[in-house]
Every structure is written in C-alpha cells, then in structure tokens.
Amino acid sequence: MREALKEAMTAFGKDEVPVGCVIVSGSGIIARAHNLTETLNDPTAHAEMQAITAAAQVVGGKYLNDCTLYVTLEPCPMCAGALFWAQIGKIVYGAADPKRGFSLSGASLLHPKTIVESGVLAGESARLLQRFFRKKRS
Numbered sequence: 001m002r003e004a005l006k007e008a009m010t011a012f013g014k015d016e017v018p019v020g021c022v023i024v025s026g027s028g029i030i031a032r033a034h035n036l037t038e039t040l041n042d043p044t045a046h047a048e049m050q051a052i053t054a055a056a057q058v059v060g061g062k063y064l065n066d067c068t069l070y071v072t073l074e075p076c077p078m079c080a081g082a083l084f085w086a087q088i089g090k091i092v093y094g095a096a097d098p099k100r101g102f103s104l105s106g107a108s109l110l111h112p113k114t115i116v117e118s119g120v121l122a123g124e125s126a127r128l129l130q131r132f133f134r135k136k137r138s
Contacts, residue, residue: 001070001072001092001094001120001121002121003020003022003029003032003070004020004021004022004070004071004072004094005020005072005094005121005124005125005128006020007020007021007022007032007033007034007047007072008020008034008047008072008125008128009128010034011034011035011036011047012128012131012132014034014036014038014039015038016034016035016036016037016038016039017035017037017129017132018034018035018072018128018129018132019034019035019046019047019071019072019073019129020032020033020034020035020047020071020072021033021034021047021048021050021051021069021070021071021072022051022069022070023051023052023054023055023064023067023068023069023070023088024067024068024070025055025058025059025064025066025067025068026066030054030055030058030059030067031050031051031052031054031055031058032051032054033047033048033049033050033051033054034047034050035047036050044078046075046076046078046079047071047072048069048071048075048079048082048083049078049079049082051069051071052064052069052082052083052086052088055067055086056086062085062086063086063087064086064087064088064089065087065088065089065113066089067088067089067090068088068089068090068091068092069083069088069090069091069092070092070093070120071091071092071093071094072093072094072095072121072125072128072129073093073094073095073097073101073125073129074093074095074096074097074101074102074103074118075091075093075101075102076097076100076101076102077100077102077104077105077109079102080102080105080109080110081109083110083111083114084109084110084111084114087111087113087114088110088111088114089113089114089115090114090115090116090117091110091114091115091116091117092116092117092118092120093116093117093118093119093120094119094120094121094122094124094125094126095122095125095126095129096118096119096122
C-alpha cells in the first residue's frame with residue numbers, strides 16, 4: 001500500500017485527484033498507476049483502469065486472478081466492473097469512499113472469488129485526499 005501511496009503523491013503533484021494503485025503478482029509489482037483523468041482528459045482514466053491495462057500486458061492476458069490490487073481509495077463502480085471482468089484475485093484499499101465507492105452498490109459488482117480487504121493505511125490515504133480538496137477549494 002505504501003507504493004500505491006507513492007503513486008497517489010505523483011497524482012497530487014500533477015493536480016490529479018490523488019489516487020494511486022499497484023498490482024502485485026507473486027512477490028513483485030507488475031503495474032503502477034495513478035489517476036490521469038485531467039492529464040488525458042478522459043473520465044475513465046482512473047488509477048485502477050490504468051493499472052489493469054498495464055498488468056494485463058505484463059501477464060499476457062486479460063485475467064488477473066492471481067494478482068492483488070492495492071489502491072488508496074475504494075474503487076468506484078466503473079473500476080469494480082473492470083476488476084470483475086479481469087477476475088482480480090484480491091483488492092486491498094485504503095480510504096472508504098462513502099459517496100462513490102463500489103460498496104454502495106453491493107459487493108456483487110466484484111467477481112465472486114475476489115477477496116476484499118479495506119482500511120489499510122486508510123488514514124494516510126484520506127488525509128492526502130482531504131489536503132488535495134482543501135487546496136482546490138482555497
């Protein structure tokens with residue numbers, strides 16, 4: 001999760017919503033990403049979407065069932081849907097997203113075999129997001 005936080009800091013530096021993500025397979029990181037929605041002018045360029053694409057290239061296929069995704073913010077329904085189709089093995093997220101997180105729609109958005117762990121470094125993830133939005137409002 002610390003590596004995902006580094007990616008979130010990179011997003012913060014680019015004036016992107018600071019969400020970072022890494023995908024691990026075995027003992028190594030196979031994909032790193034952060035939000036690029038402003039940079040690419042693309043509402044689908046969330047950290048998770050970028051990481052899924054990169055990881056699929058590394059594994060040489062669309063299924064990531066032996067992988068774990070670490071992300072600083074609870075995935076939205078769009079990202080949860082993509083993670084469903086990728087059949088990600090495990091999702092570990094930091095801060096909950098009570099307004100836009102996938103859990104609002106129910107865990108049925110994820111593949112039935114996907115394991116979810118929440119709250120990992122949640123405080124650090126939330127503080128970074130709060131700092132970003134405070135800066136935007138001032």
